[in-house]
Amino acid sequence: MKFLTTTFRISAVVLLTVGSISRSAAQTARVQEVSADEFARAYAQRSRYQAKVDTLTFPPIREKVRQSTREKLSALEASDTAPYYLLKSTDPEFAIGPVLKFPSRVVGVIMSCAFEECECWFFREYNGRFLAKTVTGGVEERCVSKEGYLMAWRGHGYDANVDISIYHLKEDGVQLVAEFPDVPINGWDCVCWGADRTLYIGGEHNEFANKNLKLSF
Numbered sequence: 001m002k003f004l005t006t007t008f009r010i011s012a013v014v015l016l017t018v019g020s021i022s023r024s025a026a027q028t029a030r031v032q033e034v035s036a037d038e039f040a041r042a043y044a045q046r047s048r049y050q051a052k053v054d055t056l057t058f059p060p061i062r063e064k065v066r067q068s069t070r071e072k073l074s075a076l077e078a079s080d081t082a083p084y085y086l087l088k089s090t091d092p093e094f095a096i097g098p099v100l101k102f103p104s105r106v107v108g109v110i111m112s113c114a115f116e117e118c119e120c121w122f123f124r125e126y127n128g129r130f131l132a133k134t135v136t137g138g139v140e141e142r143c144v145s146k147e148g149y150l151m152a153w154r155g156h157g158y159d160a161n162v163d164i165s166i167y168h169l170k171e172d173g174v175q176l177v178a179e180f181p182d183v184p185i186n187g188w189d190c191v192c193w194g195a196d197r198t199l200y201i202g203g204e205h206n207e208f209a210n211k212n213l214k215l216s217f
Helices: 036-044 059-074
Strands: 005-009 028-033 054-056 099-102 106-112 118-124 130-135 149-155 162-170 173-183 187-194 198-205 209-216
Touching: 028 173, 036 187, 036 198, 036 209, 059 099, 059 106, 059 118, 059 130, 130 149, 130 162, 130 173, 173 209
Parallel strands: none
Antiparallel strands: 005 028, 028 209, 054 099, 099 106, 106 118, 118 130, 149 162, 162 173, 187 198, 198 209
């Protein structure tokens, strides 16, 4: 089978107004179509490379995250805070959804934002310091590698492609390390991390063609 390979130049962008994602040096990233057998082998070994993201319930950390979120929201103009509220709210004063524990002593909370999209706000685990935010694609599925690499995506409204970004979660910040624009897949069943900074996505494009993709950076 002849594989299809596309190469992109990466340009890091800052997505935030209430926090920042550090810029990485430009590098080359690839989207490669692979065989079903190669994808199956990678998926069978996913536990070697993929981290388990748990829900953190330790009250002092939840309170630190709550306070840090309050501070960030209060620093925004009133018109800018309207799109934000924490999901799974139960506390009438200021509810907080599940706090997710990621590698590298980073925790996160899923937040809603405009246009029915969501974000994940990241905090330093030991002191609740706000680090950055990303779109939630990948966070909801908790697709993060043991090295702290996390996938996030944003779907297009004008075609069947998606833009995928890779972030590196670190105790001192969140770094955007790779961007894959216009990836031809809009629905997938299996996503997993592999060796050597590779990400596998299995699904379909536009409900017609099955796709098994390998993203490397």
